[in-house]
Amino acid sequence: MSAAPTTPTPGLTLGSVRVATPVVLAPMAGITNAAYRRLCLESMRAQGGDGLFVCEMITSRGLVERDETTLKMLVFDELETVRSVQLYGTDPAYVAKATEILCAEYGVGHIDLNFGCPVPKVTRKGGGGALPWKRGLLGEILEQSVAAAAPYDVPVTMKTRKGIDEDHLTYLDAGRIAQEAGCAAIALHGRTVAQAYSGEADWDAIADLVAHVDLPVLGNGDIWEASDALRMVERTGVAGVVVGRGCLGRPWLFRDLAAAFAGEQVATLPTLGEVSAMMRRHAELLCEHMGEERGCKEFRKHVSWYLKGFAAGGELRRSLALVESLVGLDRMLEELDPDEPFPTQALGTPRGRQGSPRARVVLPEGWLDDADGSGSSVHEDAAELSGG
Ligand SMILES: Cc1cc2nc3c(=O)[nH]c(=O)nc-3n(C[C@H](O)[C@H](O)[C@H](O)COP(=O)(O)O)c2cc1C
Secondary structure (H helix, E strand, O other): OOOOOOOOOOOEEEOOEEEOOOEEEOOOOOOOOHHHHHHHHHHHHHOOOOOEEEEEEEEHHHHHOOOHHHHHHOOOOOOOOOOEEEEEOOOHHHHHHHHHHHHHHHOOOEEEEEEOOOOHHHHOOOOHHHHHHOHHHHHHHHHHHHHHHHHHOOOEEEEEEOEOOOOOEOHHHHHHHHHHHOOOEEEEEOOOOOOOOOOOOOHHHHHHHHHHOOOOEEEEOOOOOHHHHHHHHHHHOOOEEEEOHHHOOOOOHHHHHHHHHOOOOOOOOOOHHHHHHHHHHHHHHHHHHHOHHHHHHHHHOOHHHHHOOOOOOHHHHHHHOOOOOHHHHHHHHHOOOOOOOOOHHHOOOOOOOOOOOOOOOOOOOOHHHOOOOOOOOOOOOOOOOOOO
């Protein structure tokens, strides 16, 4: 871990919302449900910090049409002081209505709009990371969402990527449009849609955006350790950082982040026994929020992240990845060696999605011919769940 700041960093202010630590848990579909958000929040508060913990993405149309799957995702934990939700949408009217529902019926205190999703199924229709190409349409969506949230004093932010590909960059325009629309911040993942999760995030682009706009910029991409977060702030001047894959199987990263931004140096290196206690807590929270059967199923995907680099045997890993009950989980966790030290070689290395760049981003026909799109409509799918 390199240099911690000598003075504590100020917190993060997004309109009416203020948190002590300038850190946002990135929305991650299938991951950042109420249980996981609470786990990260507990870790951060244990160190005296507090951040924003964004719910997995839900679709505007799904919410407006009261789609059952969408509503099931709108669950919050009692410890969440600011309910933060990411909305996906391509139609200004749906996004505005969904914004209003979130504020009026769900007590949501922060709304983030997704304009970064690289999934072909989404970009094929002009949604996610493809949408900012239509500057006019982007402006309409942002303005209408901001207007719908205003009576509730709820800040609206947008999250985007650099652009469709290196020849079709959109982030600087998006920053200006977000500012003009009255957004409280813009989060930039320093990759293009074409890059998906490959290569390295371009922090210079994040710095360019900071220089280009007069609203808070949140930097995103490749923060694996707390020291990376400090480096990003120092190098780019962002108001805060958005952390995604770095906390997969390592919710204690939020403790390190709280410490780092408070000017202290903490680099948590839990033994396998401590990791196992964290796994148990995670599974327990999932079961509390979803019931034991679904909670255990949801927990399975996290096992390999928690055990990354540890010597746990293949057979035990396989059983853990099929866990069905908390009692079963306890039995399996007992087989782990509690004294095994943290595998430091796993520090600072990518986890979660990586993959390769796309040769071509799938877009609607003729999408690139018009860079405005005001008044146009893009088909919005109520069941779009794939995220970013
Ligand atoms: C499993 C997974 C699901 C994701 N889902 C979303 C999503 O729903 N909305 C979104 O804006 N980004 C989503 N993302 C992207 C992350 O929010 C983040 O922008 C990206 O992972 C880069 O940050 P990182 O390097 O800190 O992981 C997802 C990423 C992963 C790995």
